[in-house]
Amino acid sequence: MLSNRISVIGLCISSLIIACDPRVDTPIAPEGEAAVVADALAVSSKKPxxxxxxxxxxxxxxxxxxxxxxxxxxxxxxxxxxxxxxxxxxxxxxxxxxxxxxxxxxxxxxxxxxxxxxxxxxxxxxxxxxxxxxxxxxxxxxxxxxxxxxxxxxxxxxxxxxxxxxxxxxxxxxxxxxxxxxxxxxxxxxxxxxxxxxxxxxxxxxxxxxxxxxxxxxx
Known part of the structure; x- marks a missing residue:
């Protein structure tokens, strides 16, 4: 669970840096990677x-x-x-x-x-x-x-x-x-x-x- 959250945070920070840098074209995450991120976010936000x-x-x-x-x-x-x-x-x-x-x-x-x-x-x-x-x-x-x-x-x-x-x-x-x-x-x-x-x-x-x-x- 912790590793999932760390990975999600890392991906989000990287995306934010890229988005804010005018020298870099914003990449589109591969479909499989996007699904992994979505699943990790769902797990981390799920409440009992x-x-x-x-x-x-x-x-x-x-x-x-x-x-x-x-x-x-x-x-x-x-x-x-x-x-x-x-x-x-x-x-x-x-x-x-x-x-x-x-x-x-x-x-x-x-x-x-x-x-x-x-x-x-x-x-x-x-x-x-x-x-x-x-x-x-x-x-x-x-x-x-x-x-x-x-x-x-x-x-x-x-x-x-x-x-x-x-x-x-x-x-x-x-x-x-x-x-x-x-x-x-x-x-x-x-x-x-x-x-x-x-x-x-x-x-x-x-x-x-x-x-x-x-x-x-x-x-």
Whole structure:
């Protein structure tokens, strides 16, 4: 990228010098060279695009994990992850909306839980209709959420509602990335951040009022 910019700057300076010198006829760049310059300029001026997607617990189609976990399996008949080989797993399917509230597609979230270290290793697939599918990966920090749960258990406040929603950045810096895609995202690269927004945590029914925001930066 830097070498492209240096080459472009050098070409521009040379052209300016020639154009300003009355003793020199202005040359016409060969077609191939002009194309290289145009491509380099396009690359150097291209800015990352940022788009925010969200879903809430009301948008969940299915969720499962080991029996007795933080989330109640839904629908009730869905198999749970009780086998030792997958007991630390979590799976969620949901409808996906953009920042303006438009339904854009659907997605899945897969997690491998590391509760002793308050971490999860998380992947997402986000399918946007008529566009393609994005695949994301990150490591999340569960410190804030688990601290809330521990405090609720300690105080006996098993249902906690937040007048001001509890908003936390769960993405651990430098861990989130776009790992692949299909359709228009087949060559996608970039990063993202996940924000968790809690309105109510209900440890009695394991039926929470939560929102997730995914702020995706495509490069």
């Amino acid at each position: 695009s940022v788009e925010t997607f969200r879903f809430s617990t009301d948008d969940v189609i299915a969720v499962t994990m080991a029996s007795g976990g933080l989330f109640a399996p839904s629908p009730a008949s869905i198999p749970t992850f009780d086998e030792p080989e997958i007991a630390d797993g979590f799976l969620l399917a949901f409808k996906l909306y953009d920042e303006q509230g438009n339904l854009r597609g659907f997605g899945t979230e897969q997690e491998v839980l590391d509760l002793p270290n308050a971490r999860t290793f998380t992947t997402y697939t986000l399918t946007l209709m008529d566009e393609g599918t994005l695949m994301l990966a990150q490591t999340e920090d569960l410190t804030v959420l688990l601290a809330e749960v521990e405090d609720m258990l300690a105080t006996g406040e098993l249902i906690r509602t937040y007048p001001t929603p509890l908003r936390t950045l769960s993405t651990i810096p430098e861990t989130a990335r776009i790992v692949g895609g299909t359709g228009k995202f087949v060559k996608a690269k970039g990063t993202f951040r996940e924000f968790s927004i809690a309105h109510t945590i209900d440890l009695v029914n394991r039926d929470h009022d939560l929102e997730i925001e995914l702020e995706i930066e495509l490069k």
